[in-house]
Amino acid sequence: MPPGTDPRALSPLYADNLDGLPPALVVVPTHDPVADHGRRYAERPQAAGTSTRLTEYPGAGHAFLSVPGLAQQAEPARTEILEFLRACLAT
Known part of the structure; x- marks a missing residue:
């Protein structure tokens, strides 16, 4: 971020208030x-x-979800995301 930029405008990590959000799945590639x-x-x-x-997802790199043919963790992660969304939308 450029110096002087308010990070709250760019990332929910810095939001002042996160009350009332729907269920969340946070997928983190370890590399x-x-x-x-x-x-x-x-x-x-x-x-x-x-x-x-x-x-x-151990060993996965940034943007691994966008390269399922190259990152072996992409397919299991995509499956997890779809299952999470289906479960949330079914309730």
Whole structure:
């Protein structure tokens, strides 16, 4: 972020209030330079009372979901995301 930029406008990690969010699934690839941001973000909605699940994919890199033929973790992660969405939308 450029100096002087308000991070709350760019990332929910820095939002002032996360009350009232729907259930969340946070998928974190462990070989991502911003993996810690995902982990920290998962703590925020959970602390606000939102059902939150954090799943880490060891060895996966940033944007691994967009290369299912190259990243072996992409398909299991996509399956997890679809199952999570189906379960949330069914309730």
